[in-house]
Amino acid sequence: MRRFLLIAHRVPPTGEFTLNDLAGGGGRMDEVARAVSTAFTLSNDLRRDTEMTIVFSAAPPPVARKVELVGARLRYLNPDERSTAALLKNALVRAVDFPREFESSPGLRVASVDPAAELRAFLERPGALWLCESGGPLADSVRGGADHAFVLSDPYEPTEAERSLLEGSGVxxxxxxxxxxxxxxxxxxxxxxxxxxxxxxxPAG
Ligand SMILES: C[S@@+](CC[C@H](N)C(=O)[O-])C[C@H]1O[C@@H](n2cnc3c(N)ncnc32)[C@H](O)[C@@H]1O
Structure with missing residues (x-):
């Protein structure tokens, strides 16, 4: 299984942005949607062995949200970034009136989240790795048949608090x-x- 945790720092967690301004008012939702598309889409197929958690951390709990995408169950994910952004926005908007975790479309669950707790729990997963520019070669750390759990950030650097969690985890x-x-x-x-x-x-050479 390949898992990704993506920290989205500026996308409004209530889904209050327009699909016509994903990069501005959407807080770089364009790149988040692109990341989802890249994580799951193949040419004419989906990666069923992949899961992704997006932590929308722009507001503190209980407004902070996570969206979990499960490749084995995912439907309605098209390759274009606007429709992917619409799928995520729909999940975030519906979560405003729905306090408990729920499935907003097949393979896509949304819930309130404590971003720090979510990151901490993800870092305890088997095969956890922190993707960052200053790391060792990725090829040295991936193996066939193993579980992998990758943490990465949106176009904004991890915050100081996130960085200290990441550094303290020993991942x-x-x-x-x-x-x-x-x-x-x-x-x-x-x-x-x-x-x-x-x-x-x-390893990939
Ligand atoms: C656009 S980058 C973040 C901002 C970037 N550090 C900058 O200078 O503006 C998005 C994320 O991709 C990952 N990333 C970018 N380049 C990488 C690299 N060469 N190796 C591993 N991860 C990388 C990191 O998780 C990073 O936080």
Whole structure:
């Protein structure tokens, strides 16, 4: 299983943004939607072995939300970023009037969250890795047939509190290369590294 935890720092957790301004008023929802699309879509198929939790941390609990996407159950995910953003916005907007966790569409659950607790719990998962520019080579840390759990950030740096949780967890830092890449690009390279490890039993060169 491949799991991702993506911290979305500025997307309004109540879903109060327009699909016509995903990068501005949407707090970079364009990149979050792109990351979801990259995490799950293949050419004419979906990655059923992938799960993603997006923590929308722009407001403190109880307004902070998480959306969990489960590849094995996911439906209505199209490759374009606007319709993906609409799927996520729909989940966030409906959660405003719904205090408990619920499934807003197949394979997509939404709930209130304590962002720090969620991050802490994710870092305890088997195979947890922190994706950041200054880490060791990712290929050294991925293996075929193993569970992996990757933490990464949206276009904004982790906050000081998040950084201190990440550093204190002892989870290895991994890098996909020397350049600072977009979140969605990092996910592509991570999938590639795991795909190669699974297909060949060897790290991606
Ligand atoms: C757009 S980057 C964050 C901002 C970026 N550090 C900057 O200089 O503006 C988004 C996230 O992708 C991940 N990332 C970017 N480049 C990476 C790399 N070379 N290796 C591993 N992760 C990377 C990190 O989790 C990072 O927080």
């Amino acid at each position: 290895p830092r991994c890098s996909v290369g020397p350049r600072s890449l977009r979140t969605s690009q990092v996910i592509d390279l991570v999938h590639h590294a795991v795909d190669v490890a699974e297909a060949t039993g060897r």
